[in-house]
Amino acid sequence: xxxxxxxxxxxxxxxxxxxxxxxxxxxxxxxxxxxxxxxxxxxxxxxxxxxxxxxxxxxxxxxxxxxxxxxxxxxxxxxxxxxxxxxxxxxxxxxxxxxxxxxxxxxxxxxxxxxxxxxxxxxxxxxxxxxxxxxxxxxxxxxxxxxxxxxxxxxxxxxxxxxxxxxxxxx
Numbered sequence: 239x240x241x242x243x244x245x246x247x248x249x250x251x252x253x254x255x256x257x258x259x260x261x262x263x264x265x266x267x268x269x270x271x272x273x274x275x276x277x278x279x280x281x282x283x284x285x286x287x288x289x290x291x292x293x294x295x296x297x298x299x300x301x302x303x304x305x306x307x308x309x310x311x312x313x314x315x316x317x318x319x320x321x322x323x324x325x326x327x328x329x330x331x332x333x334x335x336x337x338x339x340x341x342x343x344x345x346x347x348x349x350x351x352x353x354x355x356x357x358x359x360x361x362x363x364x365x366x367x368x369x370x371x372x373x374x375x376x377x378x379x380x381x382x383x384x385x386x387x388x389x390x391x392x393x394x395x396x397x398x399x400x401x402x403x404x405x406x407x408x409x
Contacts (some may be wrong), residue, residue, distance in 0.1 A: 377405025
């Protein structure tokens with residue numbers, strides 16, 4: 239569970255090097271800065287992981303402990319979001335506008351083309367579609383509004399679904 243939380247929050251893997259790197263660990267403990275996956279490389283250096291939000295605080299502690307910190311990598315959801323956004327504001331703006339345009343334009347049927355009809359004239363098919371289209375959405379809107387309001391009428395779900403089916407299939 240902690241691994242999942244750390245991935246969602248984001249973390250950074252660091253290498254600390256200095257004459258007495260254990261001072262950095264003591265300062266982290268005193269300042270309640272959590273770290274994990276500590277691995278000693280030799281007497282003067284080790285690698286460890288810390289939450290991305292604590293990275294700046296750790297820089298100050300490293301200066302006090304006279305240690306150098308080398309970043310080995312950033313991981314997790316927030317680090318991924320930083321990499322995606324970095325230098326791509328135009329792309330993200332365009333993507334957002336495309337999503338809004340698709341959401342808005344999907345509410346409208348722009349062109350209906352009838353092909354393959356041999357017995358029934360195209361005008362009859364189009365007029366039937368127009369009649370059904372106007373009556374189809376009224377019961378759907380009524381049902382979804384009732385559900386969104388928490389069913390203020392108190393009718394059972396089955397009764398409401400029956401009303402919806404009758405309204406949609408009505409000619």
